[in-house]
Amino acid sequence: MAAQSLRSRRHPRRAHGIHARPKALLLRVYWSPPETMTCPFSRSRFRWFRRFCSLVCALAGSCSVPAAPAQNLDKPLQSIDEEITAFSFAPDGRIAFATYHRLKTKQYDLEHDDIWIQEANGKRRRLLEGQKYTRGDQPFSYLVDSLRWSPNGHYLLVQLFITTLTDDSGTAVDSFQTLLFDDSGHEVRIAKGDTFISDAANAAFLPDNSTIAYLANAVRTLPLFSIKNTRLSSGSFPSPHEGRTFRDVAWLAGMNFAVAVEQDHSMSGPPRLQYLDVLNDSVKELATLDGYEGGLIVSPDRTKVAYFVDREVLEIRSLSNANQLARVRVGLGVLRWAPDETRIFLKRAIEKKSGDIVWFPVPPLAPVAPNKEIPVAQPTPVTVLHGLSFREFSISPDGRFFGVVVPGKRNLLVFPLPPR
Template sequence: MRRAFMFAMILILSLATATFAPAPRPAITGLCFVRLKVTSLDTADKFYGDYLGLPRFNQCWAASTGTCYFITPYQDVEILTSDTPQTNHMLETIGVWTEDAGALRNYFLARGLKPGDLASPYKGEQQFEIADPEEHHLIFLSSRRPRSLLDSRMQISHHMIHAGFVVSDRAAEDRFYKGILGFHVYWHGGMKDGQDNWVDMQVPDGADWIEYMLNVPANADRHTLGVMNHIALGVPDIHTAEKQLRANGWSGTEQPKIGRDGKWQLNLYDPDDTRVEFMEFTSLVCAVVGCCSLPPAKAQNLDKPLQSIDEDITAFAYAPDGRIAYSVYRRVKTKVYDALEHDDIWIQDTGGKRRRLLEGQKYTRGAQTFSYLIDSFRWSPNGHLLLAQLLTTTVLDDSGKTEDSFQTMVYDDSGREVRINKGENVILDAADPFFLPDNATIAALSEAVKPRQLFSLKSTRIDIGPVKSPHDGRTFRDVGPIPGTVSIAAIEQDRAMNGPPRLQHLDLFTDNDKELATLENYEGGLSVSPSGKKVAYFIDKEILEVRDLTAPNRVARLRVGLGVYRWASDDSRIVLKRALEKKSGDLVWIDLPALASVPANHEIPIAQPTPIPILHGLSFRDFAISPDGHSIAVIIPGKRNLLVFPLSR
């Protein structure tokens, strides 16, 4: 559930007199460069400069004697002569952007690692070197050094989206990239179902990624290692890219193909067998501002969003009539604390007019200092009332002891506080709230087993306050409202967490319940379809299970990979973001197979649908489908602005 991923990010506290914890990791935002070894600068120049159309540049991002080829003002490819090539890496170094290289170096030192010295080869730039556990060479850079925009009509790509390298010990690499640096799995797969040969690890604060290349023999030859140790360049249209490559003089026999991740790809090899993978995937900056020579029909869709909100948005939700409620990150200073988070709440109507419901810096509750972020919104069925879920950290005493909690605020769409039983407009200890069809009763989860493992059900009426639940004493991992009813689908788990999770159909106001299935496992993502006829959830990090709520032996399983999904209005398909909550991933359509009756104790077949990319495979932090199904709202990684685009198949 989204709350489990966000609690560690609630409080950003900087004390004038004390420190609660080690300094946080500075943002790591994307790839800066790759440095490749070549045997001949002339033949390599023919490939990178002529065939790929990359402008030659005289000043690399990382100071070196290499020759650089410009991709964007923030990315380049660098080549160096290698006089004695061996059957090892020709990919010599990967450069990675961070917001503060000096602070990141200190972050490594505080964790017992040994980064190189901090250098400033150019004014306004800092960088340092470090090797990962398998001695892959990295340079982290931060820079305020401006660089001119170079462009060539021959240039095939304007975005380096990932770099891949051979990994022998995935666990050791995970401890470095995932455990220390915060990279996360974006996609993983292999040549066969159930086998991982490639694991994409996305930077924590951007869209680019590195790719583990697994199961490579220790005695692999130079060509095989060139296939594995590679770079990938994003293009908006793979067939247009191929046409331009051939116009630039490339005469290879390779043809575009759809990869196992559902993206169009075209593989080229430089004169030293290093693979350059073109992938139908573009940077958001290029897509939105039009720097990527998109085909006219596609460029029109991305260059001109239907709506945009240029704020740092933490959460948003569509109202039934198409308005958008959203929260904006705000930092508040006090005499003791330099940076408390107090988000604003706004509503934007379909015409783009905005109104603020809550000014965060003025929001106080009692005498205690607290910090909060708004994690989610939920509208009432009639679209007049709004629930805002807060993840709150309260400072309990002068020692700096803190307490985390969930709260839910209630507003009407004019910005008026909706007070519960004439008291406050806040429901304490209320997570994942939602309105029932009467637009007056709010159901939510209350933490039963800490930290955020199991929950009990609670209900609150606006006019009278708390309502006793007939399901007191029962504990749940997740619940999902069934539209238009006072019932829910729920994943029940015994308090000791010894037994299996059970899928239940519950009435919120009576003790009527029905067990629909005993699950092998539950990984998250419980959601009921718009019609109220189907329920879906992940049973592990790969498989989405879909069941018929009225005939629960009718079921289907899909291998799609763990992510965040939203139903299409007709229940026939979903939009899947291939990343966890609040992490960036690309969006794809997934067609759902027909549900089939499966007898008890029989194995359920697993389908592997072909994902259909949305918005050219761009990565987004969050998304929502409009109530009419005609548009999709997305949050950009990094800046976290909101854009709305037409949604088509």
């Protein structure tokens, strides 16, 4: 009987996790969408309109969305020729990144990613050598899910997705954990104790560079989370929002505030958009949403928030006047605001999946009358980087750089921000 391969349930098609040896064959397989140009109207919800679009495209011989001014893919400003699993720009231009590392034991093949920092001059330092990272007696495999810098660029929060083997029968349990490092490569202890926060996701430093807010699973069988807090000097302390459950939270840069999508424990009621003080019991309800499919992201100037109300429609809402909003049909994907807030970049695929990257202009926000249908605009997306597919992308805090991870080899390429 062939040995069973235990893979992370977070990425079931990805050959990460714990693999029994020697019979299990390790293959790293990636499913990337074809690198073709796509008609924006082919994403319409109306089947007859999609067929009409296909007919027109066939007669015309081609079909494409407008392209941004060409960028030379052969000449990136920076490149990291490693198998990148996650990366993050620091405020001063440094890049923290994780690389795939396979660790073999007598019984299992494990993934223990390495963590690095690349300086602005190209010099690299390794913060964590994955094969030396151990916790407890049970075999475990981890991948770096995300990295986030503190506001002063001195600390780094590293979110791990961990698969732990709990018994000899092959039973595995998935969990999150957040590691803490300083930029010199030393692990940072919380209240002179652990250098990690168990079951912590979406962790972020608040402006004091000492307090950390994060999410912990609140209902094990549902995607609902509670807000937790800890400090480097004194450790965990009670959250003023204990007992509330959230679908998603976006921390506001430079502030002790967040925008959150709250939902009741049974998920029977509608999601509600909230503006809350992370450290005090102060909450302002902005709106009751028609639905929520993810993508919560706040504009750099902290005046607008965007999120998907379903798998096609993105809603953009003012934070100062919540009745002013706009809706656009762009399709579900990963969002990034442009630094001037006049456009939004979209990778047309979910997290950790490959897709092409486009941008579209942010429409004017307008008041919405009660009980009136909200109009949905359909902007023409503009392709960037020749319409090729990428696994991940990010924009540097200063808005100058545009980083992408190439499918397959997973090299990191850094370009100037694509112009309008």
